Amino acid sequence: MTDPVNVPGRWEREFPLQTVIEEDGSADPARVTLTDAKALDLFRWMILSREMDERMVQLQRQGRIAFYIGAIGEEATVLGTVAGMEERDWLFPSYREHAGALYRGMPFVTFVCDLLGNAGDRMLGHQMPCHEAWAPGRFVSISAPIATQVPQAVGAAWAARIRGDDMVSLTWFGEGATSANDFHTGANFAGVHKVPVIMVCRNNGWAISVPRELQTASETIAQKAVAYGIHGERVDGNDLLAVHAATQRARVRAASGLGPTLLECVTYRVEGHSTSDDPRAYRGAEEVDAWRDRDPILRLGRYLTWRKLLPPDEVEALRAEARERIRRAVEDAETFAPKPSIQTLFQGVYAEPLWQQREQLDELRAAVAEDPRTSHPR
């Protein structure tokens, strides 16, 4: 078997799509990096992620949450990468990696409180739904501006190396984000300083309504690594085993001082961009249907079946279990008061509120006291 870590300084000139799970569910054992137990565990996580996304979209349609953005069809990319890292590694998410936050220990109810922006929200109602942060799990705060997390992930990994810590950071972003300024500077800085960072592009084919071909003329996303003198790889993002193996490889490279990896995971955004979007306005059903057949959960299911780890009715049981967990989380989350207290408006802007913020809080309190409409929704 060849050394999975590439020769330093050499840049790849071909970026073949790497897969591990074959059509029939079989896999070459030499290329499998997950134990059976771990593979089954991640299967469970993928199902939870899927069920959660479907349920939250329902809640949004019912008006119980205002917005949702999920990862339907991209579960293998999210969970394969997070599972390929060490617990101590920092994760810099975009906005579809909620399963990563939960995997890293964010309580489910806390996640739902964030969606509700209620009194239980760890973000104090400051952020839109789906922009969670979970520091105990080194899951960094989600931003909306595209790609800003990329140089940040580079900076954190660089800091770890300066301090002598064995920490590799990982950041996720879409293929649309590769057009943004911050992808460029992040990748370039990482290359020059051989920073131990893994840059994971969830290439899901679409950036809202803009298809991959209108985003960049490069044949692959992975080949963008060439511009930065860094390592690039391209894997089937719906193949959990391929994603996991590539992530582990990239982590070894990074931790060994061989520098960053740009990891393109080829997947597909099966649903609309978010609950605010209607993709029928810009793409046809055939394209979507073709991808439904390549579902990452079915794919891992076939592997587990091939490994004889998945009895026929097990999937339904796992689904039911996930739904129950979700039901309880929503129920618990809805017990919190719908709004955090009024002073949270001024909390966390600075370490200590400024004088004008204290005045403004008083002003607001007086206004609410005088006319309760001040705090009523429109």
Place this chain on the structure above:
Amino acid sequence: MTDPVNVPGRWEREFPLQTVIEEDGSADPARVTLTDAKALDLFRWMILSREMDERMVQLQRQGRIAFYIGAIGEEATVLGTVAGMEERDWLFPSYREHAGALYRGMPFVTFVCDLLGNAGDRMLGHQMPCHEAWAPGRFVSISAPIATQVPQAVGAAWAARIRGDDMVSLTWFGEGATSANDFHTGANFAGVHKVPVIMVCRNNGWAISVPRELQTASETIAQKAVAYGIHGERVDGNDLLAVHAATQRARVRAASGLGPTLLECVTYRVEGHSTSDDPRAYRGAEEVDAWRDRDPILRLGRYLTWRKLLPPDEVEALRAEARERIRRAVEDAETFAPKPSIQTLFQGVYAEPLWQQREQLDELRAAVAEDPRTSHPR
């Protein structure tokens, strides 16, 4: 002979350094794209450029101009590219391509007035020296923020294609600029929309004190083309014939609808970054000396000698001629009043001054009338 225009959609995987003029001054006629007359003309231009740069640095040392930034050692890159374009093509300069402005017809005296910022300054004393614009020659206004001109060059070429004009735009920038946001977005937009633009990187080894290796980990600048699915080439930037041939090739590609070219010209910044800089603080003399031997003027001189176009004492005569032109331009420029009139302060911010600008002009006039120190230099 093979077609100089590459197969569309194919990206190069090797970026060899292309040269035309051999060590001994000879060149393969099949690869020479300049007539003898034109080569001699460009030799004259290179000498003018060199003499001008040297003279202006002197004027700066004498305190007659406040700042200068030139192209010593990079003349073949500047003049080879501009000569490879058509008159109607637009040029988007960085800040070392003054020879390009003059080549495109900017009167020498006007250029010197810009350096002086005096009443003859076409830029109305608004800009620092060396930030000239010359619209009659389609030489676009120079900016200081690095790389902003790159997407602008793309936009202009795109506009020309939309309008059906056969116009290819060319932009110059340093290798430092390839780290900037705007290089990235410019190249990416150009790639997606196959915009007829030529992006010329003057890779002169340094960005002020930052050496090439700390700028990017890519082995070449040309290979950054791979990230954008565009054509990349790498030429010896001190070989005027190589630069010219590559520019013409790129122009044909662009005009034929085959898209943009990233053209890396490998050269060297022989002097300090500008008159504000002292490079001895960060680089050794040996490195610089090695490049002095590869002087682009000597290089073209050897070719012209090989072609029997350059009698032995001709170079000195050309130098004297250039110095005389410069002397006259400086003399003429210094006949203008040292300052443009006070209302030029408010001119050209908007098409018509705003009310507050009119008030502010009155305010300033009153202040000057009351206390002349208002308009005295500190």
Place this chain on the structure above:
Amino acid sequence: MPTLNIIQAVNDALRQEMRRDPTVVILGEDVGKFGGVFRASQGLQEEFGKDRVIDTPLAESGVIGTAVGMALYGLRPVPEIQFADFIFPAMDQIVSEVAKFRYRSGGQYTCPMVIRTPYGGGIRGGHYHSQSPEAHFIHTAGLKVVVPSNPHDAKGLLTSAIRDPDPVLFFEPKRMYRAARGEVPDGEVVVPIGKARVTREGRHVTLIAWGAMWHEADQAAREAADLGIECEVLDLRTLQPLDIDAIVESVQKTGRAVVVHEAPRTCGFGAEISALIQERCFLHLEAPVARVTGFDTPFPYTLESEYLPRAPRILKAVREVMAF
């Protein structure tokens, strides 16, 4: 006369100007096939083709940077920034390039363009889909800044902006996109840049607002009337150049002013208006110019009703100014 909302009025203005002037082009993220996430350019790619209604890659600096080149070459680009919150990646192109091209080239090159962008809160967007960054651009010489509050002005001001020789930031109050409806003539509608509109006359207090906040100010004025306080309400419509005459005239009459905006108070445009009023109406002022604004925090998610200056807080300020 048809009744339109603001999005329809914007769409109408774009379509008419594109028909009138073949140099007008639209570019931005999702503006083409999809017609924009708010559908402002719906149907335009179908009518004018992909060369004139362009879906760009995801980079605001590229959208504005290429628009600069197009404008230099003679097109009249109307780039869209999907949310005003996402204008910051393009800040350098706007502040250093768009605003300074005419000036720095001594008038040899100009880059007129209209940067359209939805701004403001009240749509449960949190701090990255609700901000009002107008002050940054008012502070940048070389730019004009326009904010319509209703469909008629949206059409008329956008038309003027597209024809203007200077670059214009055109902020659209997204909360009112569909909520504000009104009659808009079918043909050409031109509302001049630089002119405020007195939407209500009164002799006690001048209320100064723009965009979505005009609606709140108007509501407050109605409620004040019930208390016997007559507010004069100004819809500024253009923030740069400001219609200083309209403001001075009104405040010299009323002697009191309340400025309303969504952006954080400190260094918001309200400060400039307050400073200008006291510079020009000092001897007429019966009370300090009051500011009812967003607070000095990022825009919140859950408590956005509390954060936004709405009629009750404006009314409170009006009463305080009257009681001073």
Place this chain on the structure above:
Amino acid sequence: MPTLNIIQAVNDALRQEMRRDPTVVILGEDVGKFGGVFRASQGLQEEFGKDRVIDTPLAESGVIGTAVGMALYGLRPVPEIQFADFIFPAMDQIVSEVAKFRYRSGGQYTCPMVIRTPYGGGIRGGHYHSQSPEAHFIHTAGLKVVVPSNPHDAKGLLTSAIRDPDPVLFFEPKRMYRAARGEVPDGEVVVPIGKARVTREGRHVTLIAWGAMWHEADQAAREAADLGIECEVLDLRTLQPLDIDAIVESVQKTGRAVVVHEAPRTCGFGAEISALIQERCFLHLEAPVARVTGFDTPFPYTLESEYLPRAPRILKAVREVMAF
């Protein structure tokens, strides 16, 4: 006590804080081997190594973006932006990320850092090497903004800024880098953030300035004294949070105020100060608060003496305010 100029004082503060706190790192363009184009970090890479004094590629968004990551992880970065004019490519990282990290994560993540940058005119730099963009950052909640005028404060404020739990924009008046000299103690010097300094007492007019403009205000005050006008001069030192008490106390005494800044007038910080004064000192004011500022244009090259507010124009405003 040694006599230092501002650059030396900055260098001294950086060196001391780097010795005291191993998490302090410097990064930026040309800051390492070269020690910065103004030599603020001269000798620091030699002392602290390439891991703590880092030459970066040419991308301000990358400088700030990676500094954010470093700060999140527990380092205390002090990024340098070579000229304040080149801060705009990093605007998105500063406004959307640095300023909002603590807030948006509910306090789970913070990114304290000090963004050092030379600002201001008077060095024949034209509009890309002379601007004063402080208002943009004062308007952005989540950031602090500090501007020293002299070597002592440069050292003391930079020390405080590096120890501050919030991100700080630290604007250094480059025209005074070598011109302002003064005694600076060798050891630790701490000047608290948020406190202005009354540098001259007077009972007729309050002059409010900061950075390089403080020197002009001081000069104007001296000349005014010859005319019998006693100016009280405030060096603000911190713009956000503003020392409102010092301003109010002074203006309530003098009844008159002149604010001086280099940035263009419209929406500059002078507007905010003017608005605050009239809100808080309305009944004490004998004349409108005056603003002596840069004009509403890009910063010019040749006519920069005319553009910059200097002592004669300040003195004129003082006399006009007295004569009101």
